[in-house]
Amino acid sequence: MKKYLLIFCLAISQFAAAQPYEPRWESVDSRPVPAWFAEARFGIFIHWGLYSVPAWATVDKAIATHPVYSEWYWWQKNTDTSRVGDATRAYHKATYGDDFKYPDFVRDFKAERFDPAAWADLFAASGAKYVVLTSKHHEGFALWPSAEAWNWNSVDVGPHRDLAGELSEAVREKGLRMGFYYSLYEWYNPIYLNDVDRYVEQHMLPQMKDLVCRYSPDILWTDGEWEHPSSTWRSEEFLAWLYNESPVRETVVVNDRWGKETRGRHGGFYTTEYDLDSSHAANMSAAAHPWEECRGIGNSFGYNRAETLEHYSSTQQLIVTLIERVARGGNLLLDVGPKADGTIPLVMQERLLGIGAWMGVNGEAIYGTEPWDKAAQNKADGVFFTTKGDDLYVLYTKPQAVLTLKGVATPRRADILGAEARVRCAASKGGVRLTLPAEVLRDAQERPQVVRLAGALR
Incomplete structure (x- = not known):
């Protein structure tokens, strides 16, 4: 047993x-x-x-104050009682007919x-x-x-x-x-x-x-x-x-x-x-x-x-x-x-x-990164941060000639991804100060630029 x-x-x-x-x-x-x-x-x-197939939704701002999804065409045609529904029914009748x-x-x-x-x-x-x-x-x-x-x-x-x-x-x-x-x-x-x-x-x-x-x-x-x-x-x-x-x-x-x-x-x-x-x-x-x-x-x-x-x-x-x-x-x-x-x-x-x-x-x-826990205290217009290991990435979506970051160590290396230009990095009180070269500032107006601070979070 x-x-x-x-x-x-x-x-x-x-x-x-x-x-x-x-x-x-x-x-x-x-x-x-x-x-x-x-x-x-x-x-x-x-x-x-x-x-x-119909691939249509109104974009008339006088009819809808928010974007209208075209994949809701059937529901808008049959069920929507708002002006969006009226516009969809009018379009359907004019394009395909009532039947x-x-x-x-x-x-x-x-x-x-x-x-x-x-x-x-x-x-x-x-x-x-x-x-x-x-x-x-x-x-x-x-x-x-x-x-x-x-x-x-x-x-x-x-x-x-x-x-x-x-x-x-x-x-x-x-x-x-x-x-x-x-x-x-x-x-x-x-x-x-x-x-x-x-x-x-x-x-x-x-x-x-x-x-x-x-x-x-x-x-x-x-x-x-x-x-x-x-x-x-x-x-x-x-x-x-x-x-x-x-x-x-x-x-x-x-x-x-x-x-x-x-x-x-x-x-x-x-x-x-x-x-x-x-x-x-x-x-x-x-x-x-x-x-x-x-x-x-x-x-x-x-x-x-x-x-x-x-x-x-x-x-x-x-x-x-x-x-x-x-x-x-x-x-x-x-x-x-x-x-x-x-x-x-x-x-x-x-x-x-x-x-x-x-x-x-x-x-x-981007891939495999995490948010930076000190991002809020280092907030700057158009600048974002990600981390990977002990590296900090500074992503510039708007030009910033000089940026002072608090709570980071002087990096082993500071470079700009995909660029030969060097970023100047100097110790500052409780952190570091970054200075971008003119050509990178110019490029940042067209595409976001990324500075990698290797070892800054060690």
Whole structure:
């Protein structure tokens, strides 16, 4: 009897060891975010779906005082009762006619020019270390052969291609990590609208597990959580499965959008959206917790044909955005919105290549870095700091001829990344004084310049 009891106890202990996370927030929140995420610092977001066919949202400031997302076209056309909805309905009627229904866009979502290898080359050239594709947005259309989305996925209809699978393979061949955005809810799914518990049980959970088991993503980026608490979505249950049993249990990273109460409180890394300066975002950067801001190159995530150059951030602005987020301990997930034919707009390609050129010279001040704990007391206009080991990086987004830093040792070496010009470094009371040469000050007006102070934090 004792022998069998011992075997039973050993079996139970082994099962417990193999199942360290329980389906409750206190337990799943205890899982550390895998280190690769914070080391990467820069990723590419991709919003691509049927909304890429109309590819339209109003940019009229008299109608909307804030940017309108083109990927919400279907909802704005059918449900939005504001002036934005009126503008969308007027556009749809004038362009497609009253009888043209949103699902009819599938015939023009062909992706005939989609070249996953070319996309992966572009993302690698941008300096990004990971990619997140919208596997399914709120419209419910899946970019893989999902059984739960029969005849409403990119293999059954439209392109007749496994877009998620093809891109995953190409991205990983370039040495980048691959992840998926997934919307928990679907605007007009009749099961969701009539019985959310059945939707979660028979549609959402099986679909997410299929996505994980089929492609082994490095990131699962959920959204559309706001209509219900995490208990309705059974998020704790799913995350326990993800961390205990799934094929990516050791490496997968998730965000914080798992229920209407979870942002900035539960899940993996915390998220902000176009909005570092909000109180919510301020809490993210103040917390000793991984976080990420997502934003588009333009005002929308999905491609918006109504946007002009004035709506797109410049390369300089995007690099500064990246620097600001990383200096506060965050990541930047920068979005591109491909067209329905599978091409990425040239202005977006140009911006990514510009970021990549800068990262090729200055990436060591971004990848694998941490915020400087004395940054606040050394605050200067347009100057940010990152650290790696005992090195301090000073990132100038605006020219500063002379900068005095407190709380640092005289560095073993002070140099400017990618430049032969020397920075003058002199001991000052309680720190050091840096003086940039004229040519570096001039260059700083065009692109941020980085000074590396080797050994300054020893």
